[in-house]
Amino acid sequence: MAKLFRFEKTSTMIDRYKWWEVIGIYAGIAVFLFFMLAPFIEGFLVSLKPLSQLFSTPYSFWPENGSFTAYRTMWESVPKFGWYIFNSLLISSVATMIVLVLVVPAAYAFARFKFKGMALVLGAFLAVSMFSGAVLLIPLFRLLRTLGLLNTYFAMIVPGAAFLIPSAIWLLRTYMMRIPAELNEAAYMDGASQFYTFRRVILPIARPGIIVVAIMTFIGAYAQQFIFALTFNSKTEYMPLPVGLYAYFGKQEVIWNELMAASFVGIAPALVIIFFLQRYLVGGLTAGAIKQ
Amino acid sequence: MGQLSLKSVTKNFGDVEVVKGVSLDVQDGEFVVFVGPSGCGKSTLLRMIAGLEHTTGGDIVIDDKRVNDLAPVKRGIAMVFQSYALYPHMSVFENIAFPLRVERAREDEIRKKVQSAAEILHLESRLQQKPGNLSGGQRQRVAIGRAIVREPEIFLFDEPLSNLDAALRADMRIELTRLHKQLGATMIYVTHDQVEAMTMADRIVVLNGGYISQVGAPLELYHKPQNTFVAGFIGNPRMNMLPATVEAVTDSGMRVTCLEQSLEIAVDVPQDQRAGLIGATVTLGIRPEHVVLGQGQVSMTVTPGVVEQLGQQTIGYASLPGSDDSFCFVLNGTQILGDGAEIKIGFSGADCHVFDSDGNAFERQIDLSNMTAALPE
Numbered sequence: 001m002a003k004l005f006r007f008e009k010t011s012t013m014i015d016r017y018k019w020w021e022v023i024g025i026y027a028g029i030a031v032f033l034f035f036m037l038a039p040f041i042e043g044f045l046v047s048l049k050p051l052s053q054l055f056s057t058p059y060s061f062w063p064e065n066g067s068f069t070a071y072r073t074m075w076e077s078v079p080k081f082g083w084y085i086f087n088s089l090l091i092s093s094v095a096t097m098i099v100l101v102l103v104v105p106a107a108y109a110f111a112r113f114k115f116k117g118m119a120l121v122l123g124a125f126l127a128v129s130m131f132s133g134a135v136l137l138i139p140l141f142r143l144l145r146t147l148g149l150l151n152t153y154f155a156m157i158v159p160g161a162a163f164l165i166p167s168a169i170w171l172l173r174t175y176m177m178r179i180p181a182e183l184n185e186a187a188y189m190d191g192a193s194q195f196y197t198f199r200r201v202i203l204p205i206a207r208p209g210i211i212v213v214a215i216m217t218f219i220g221a222y223a224q225q226f227i228f229a230l231t232f233n234s235k236t237e238y239m240p241l242p243v244g245l246y247a248y249f250g251k252q253e254v255i256w257n258e259l260m261a262a263s264f265v266g267i268a269p270a271l272v273i274i275f276f277l278q279r280y281l282v283g284g285l286t287a288g289a290i291k292q
Numbered sequence: 293m294g295q296l297s298l299k300s301v302t303k304n305f306g307d308v309e310v311v312k313g314v315s316l317d318v319q320d321g322e323f324v325v326f327v328g329p330s331g332c333g334k335s336t337l338l339r340m341i342a343g344l345e346h347t348t349g350g351d352i353v354i355d356d357k358r359v360n361d362l363a364p365v366k367r368g369i370a371m372v373f374q375s376y377a378l379y380p381h382m383s384v385f386e387n388i389a390f391p392l393r394v395e396r397a398r399e400d401e402i403r404k405k406v407q408s409a410a411e412i413l414h415l416e417s418r419l420q421q422k423p424g425n426l427s428g429g430q431r432q433r434v435a436i437g438r439a440i441v442r443e444p445e446i447f448l449f450d451e452p453l454s455n456l457d458a459a460l461r462a463d464m465r466i467e468l469t470r471l472h473k474q475l476g477a478t479m480i481y482v483t484h485d486q487v488e489a490m491t492m493a494d495r496i497v498v499l500n501g502g503y504i505s506q507v508g509a510p511l512e513l514y515h516k517p518q519n520t521f522v523a524g525f526i527g528n529p530r531m532n533m534l535p536a537t538v539e540a541v542t543d544s545g546m547r548v549t550c551l552e553q554s555l556e557i558a559v560d561v562p563q564d565q566r567a568g569l570i571g572a573t574v575t576l577g578i579r580p581e582h583v584v585l586g587q588g589q590v591s592m593t594v595t596p597g598v599v600e601q602l603g604q605q606t607i608g609y610a611s612l613p614g615s616d617d618s619f620c621f622v623l624n625g626t627q628i629l630g631d632g633a634e635i636k637i638g639f640s641g642a643d644c645h646v647f648d649s650d651g652n653a654f655e656r657q658i659d660l661s662n663m664t665a666a667l668p669e
Contacts, residue, residue, distance in 0.1 A: 182377035185344055190391035190438070191365030200393075204381040 047071070047260035054256050071265065074258040077248065080236065084244030085266050088225065091153065091240050092270070095161040095221040096214055099168050104210060106165075107172035108202060112184065122173075125166035137231050144232055155232035156225055156240065164220045168213045175209030176202070211280050218277075222270055241266040293355045294368070294445030294478030295320045296341065301350035303336050310336045312502035313350070318480065320445075323472050326482045327489040328499035329525070335450055337499070338482045342371045342448050354446065365391075370439035371448040374455075376431045378423040378438075384410075385419040388437040409437045412474065429460045433467075440475065449481040453488065465491055486526055490514070498522050512660060520575060520651040529580045529607060529620045531645070536576040541566040545657065546646060550576050551612075555589045555641040559654035569648075577645035580607065583621035588638020594619065599629045608635075 017025070046054060048066035075081060110122060140159055141150075149155045179202060187197040203210075226242035233239065245266070248259040296318040303311040311333040318324050326334040339345040341352060343364035351358050359367045370391075378387050386393075388409055392402045410416045413433040423431055432452055439447055449468075453461045469492050472479050483489055489496045490510045498505040498513065498521070506513060506522045517523035524530045536550035545558040546569075557576075561569065594610035597618065606627045609618040621637055629635065646654045 180375065180377065182373050182375050183379065186371075186373060186377035186379075186438075187390070187394075188344070189342060189364045189369075189371045190442070191363070191394045192390075196394060201379055205379075 043260045043263065047257050047264060049257055051255065051257050068261075070257040070261040074248075074255075074262045074265070077255060077258055078244070078262070080239075081244060081247070081262060081266075083237065084239050084241045085269060087153075087238060087244075088222065088241035088266065089269055089273075091156050091160070091225050091229075092218050092221040094153070095157050095164065096218045098157070098161040099164050099217045099221075100210065100214060103165055103168040103172055103213065104203070104206075105198075107169050107176055108198060108206075110169065110173045111176035111179075112181070122170070125169055129163070129166035129170075134227055137227070141231060149232075151233050151235045151238065153238060156228045156238070159228055159232075160221050160224055163224065164217045167220075168217055171216065172206070172209055172213045175212070176206055179205050207280070211277055215274055215277050218270070218274065293320050295355050296446060296478065296480070297351075297353040298337075298341075299351040299353065301337070301340060301352060302348045303333070303340060303345065304348045310502055311340070311348075314499075314502075314504055315350075316497060316504065316507065318478060320478055321476050323469075323479045323481065323492060323494045324497060325489040325493035325495075326480065326497045326499055327484065327486060327525070328505075330484060332499040333502045334482045334484075334499045338371075338448055338450055338480065341446075341480065342369060343367055344371075365394075367446075368444050369446040369448055370442055370444040371450065372432075372435045372439050372452050374451040376423075376435045378431060378434055380423055383420050383422060384415060384426070384434050384437075387423065387434050388415075388419075388441050390438060391442045405441050406437075409441045412440065412471065413437050428456050429464060432456065432464060436468075436471070440471075444477065446478045446480065447475075449479065451483055452481075454483070454485070461488075468492060486528060490526070496526075498525060500525075509660075515658060515660060516653070516656055517577075517645065518653050520577070520647050520653075523577050523645055523647070523653070527579055527581075529622065531577045531579050532583075532619050532621075533617070533647075534576045534578065534612075534615075534619075536574055536646075538569045538572050538574055541569055545641075546574075546654065548574065548576065548646070550590055551592055553590045555644070557641040557644045557646055558657040559646050560657060561654050573649065575647040575649075575651070577647060578639045578643060580620040581605075581622040582643035583623075583637050583639050585623055585627065585635065585637055587636070589640040591636060591638035593634055593636050595632060595634050596629055599631075601625070601628075 042061075045061065045063055045066075047070050048068065049063040050065065050067075050069070053060070053064060078084075110118065144150050144155050144159075183201055183205075184197055187201050192200070225240045229238075229240050229243045233243075245259060245262055248255045248262060296316075298314050298316045301311060301314045302309065314333075314337060326337060328334045336345060340347050343359070343362065347360050352360055354367055354369070364371070379390065382390070385406055388406045389402050392405060397405075406419070407416075410419055413436060415430065415433055415437060418426060418430060418434075423434060426434065435452070452468075453464050456464060465488060468479075468481075472492075481488070481492065493510055495507060496510055496513050497507050500521050505525075506518045508516075510526075513522055513526045517526060520533065524533075534550055536548040538546060538548050539554065540547040541561050545556055546561060547554060547556050592612070594608075594612065596608035596610045598609040600607040603625050605625045606623045606629065608621050608623065608629060610621075612619050623629075645656065648654065
C-alpha cells in the first residue's frame with residue numbers, strides 16, 4: 001500500500017504520513033472541493049440540458065440527450081451578448097489600469113518614505129475599504145448625476161476603481177516593504193535619482209507583487225461592476241456581463257440553460273486573462289539581492 | 293587624489309549622540325580601517341563620509357573641498373555594502389554597469405569598463421548570470437565591481453566580509469589587499485573584526501563610544517596601545533590586566549610590585565607625574581602570548597580551569613586569587629596540560645604595559661622601527 005505514495009520515500013520526516021492518513025487528507029480535500037464546485041457543476045449540467053428537462057419531475061441530475069445547443073442559441077436570444085462581455089472586460093481592465101497607475105507609486109511611497117500623517121492616511125484607507133460600495137450608492141448616484149456622468153462607462157469605472165485602491169495600496173505596500181532599503185542606498189551611491197531607482201530597480205523587483213495586485217483588482221472590478229452598472233447605467237450598449245445576463249430573464253420564462261451557458265462563456269475571457277497574468281507570478285525575485 | 297579630512301564630525305540621532313567629535317586625516321592611497329565594538333559609531337561615521345547620513349556638526353573635506361552637503365556621486369566615492377545590495381533582477385554585467393548607465397555612458401565604453409572590472413575580480417565567466425546564482429564570495433566581488441567601475445577616488449567598505457565563512461573571508465582579505473595595491477585608491481574599511489583590521493590596514497582607527505580611541509599602524513596599536521580599551525581590543529585572546537603598586541619611577545622606567553613580586557618595566561613617565569605615582573595603584577597589562585611556562589620575572593602557580601587545544605597553540609584560562617577575571621595564557625601547541633594539574637607560569641617586565649588609574653598608557657620604551665631584524669640576504 002505504501003508504494004502507492006511514492007513521496008513517502010523522499011519527503012522529510014515531518015511530511016511523512018501513514019497511508020490511511022493520506023487517504024483521509026485527499027478525501028477531505030475532495031469533500032471541500034465538491035462543496036465549492038457543486039454549483040458550478042450543476043450550472044454546467046443545466047447548460048447542457050434542454051429547457052423542458054429542467055422542470056421535469058422527478059428532477060434528473062444527469063442530462064438526457066445532453067447537447068451544447070444552448071451555447072449556440074444563446075447568441076441568437078441575446079444578440080448583444082458579445083458586446084456585454086466586451087463591456088465587462090473593458091470596465092475591469094480600465095479600472096485595473098487606473099488602480100495600478102495610482103497605487104504603485106503610492107504603495108512605494110508608503111513603504112519607503114516616512115512622512116507626517118502617514119499612519120493616519122493608511123488608517124483612513126483601511127476605514128474607507130470597510131464601507132462596501134452599496135452603502136455609498138445613493139451619495140455616489142447624486143454626485144454622478146450632478147456631474148452629468150450617469151449612463152457612461154466613466155460612472156461604472158471610476159467608483160469601482162476608487163473602492164479597490166485602499167486594499168491594493170495595503171497589499172502592495174506590504175510587498176514593497178520587503179524590498180531591502182540597501183538597494184535604494186546603493187542606487188543613490190551610484191548617482192541614481194529617486195525616479196531612476198524606482199523605475200529601474202524597484203519596479204522590476206516588485207513585479208510579482210504588482211501582478212498579484214492586478215489580478216486582485218481585476219477580479220474585484222469584475223465582481224463589483226454589477227451593482228454600479230445596475231444603479232448608474234441604463235443604456236443597453238454599456239451594460240456589462242452581469243447585468244447583461246438579465247436579458248435571459250424573458251417576460252414569460254427564464255431561459256435557464258442559455259443563462260448558464262452564457263455565464264460560462266462570459267467568465268471565460270476573464271479566466272484566460274488571469275491565467276495569463278499568473279504565469280508571470282514568479283517568486284524569489286529578490287534572491288541574491290542581500291545576504292540573508 | 294583621494295585625500296579625506298574629518299574635522300570634529302558629530303552625529304546625533306534625536307537625543308542620542310552617536311559620533312561625538314571625530315577628527316582624522318586620511319592620505320591619498322591609504323588603506324584605513326575603522327574598528328570598534330558594535331555601537332561605537334563606526335558604521336555611522338562611514339555612512340556620513342558616504343553621504344548617506346546627514347552630518348550634525350563638523351566638516352567632511354575631500355581634496356580640500358567641503359562635501360557635507362554634496363550627493364555621494366559628487367564626492368567621488370563608491371561604497372560596498374555589508375549586505376552586497378545587488379540588484380537581483382539584473383545580470384552581473386548590468387549590476388556592474390549600473391553606475392555607468394546612470395551617467396549615460398556610451399555603450400562601448402560601458403562594455404570596456406565592465407570587462408576590465410570583471411577581469412580584475414575574476415568574474416568574466418559570470419557576467420550573464422543573476423546574483424541569485426552566485427556564491428557569497430562572488431556576490432561580494434560583484435558588489436566591489438560596481439564600486440570600481442566608476443573609478444572613484446575613495447572606496448568605502450562597510451563590513452563587507454562579515455557574512456562570509458572563515459575560509460572565504462581569508463581569501464577575500466587577500467584579494468582586497470591586492471585590489472588596493474592594484475588600484476592605488478584610498479580605501480576606508482569598517483569592521484568589528486580585529487584580524488581584518490590588523491591584516492589589511494595601513495592605519496587602524498579604533499573607535500569607542502563615538503570617540504577615536506587611537507589611530508596608528510597595526511603593529512603600533514599592538515605594541516603601544518594608548519589606553520586599556522585599545523589594549524584589550526587589539527590582540528586575541530585579549531590582554532590580561534593585573535593590579536600593581538608603583539615602587540619607584542626613574543628615567544629608565546618604573547618599578548612595580550605585582551603579585552608580591554617586584555619587576556622593572558621600561559616605560560616613559562613624564563617628570564611631573566613621577567612623585568605622585570609612588571605608592572599608587574596602576575594596571576599592568578600582559579598579553580597571553582607573552583606568558584611563558586616556568587620561571588619569569590613574575591611567576592605564579594595556577595590551575596587552568598579551561599584549556600583550548602588549537603593545534604597551533606594551547607590556550608589556558610586560570611583564575612587568580614583575589615580577581616574575578618580569568619588569567620589567559622597562550623603556550624606552544626604541542627604543550628599538553630593535564631586536567632586540573634597545577635602549572636607554573638611567568639612573564640617578564642619587557643613585555644608588560646602599564647596603565648594609570650584612568651586607563652591611559654605610559655608609553656613603552658620600544659622602537660618599532662628596529663623591532664625586526666633585517667631580512668637575510
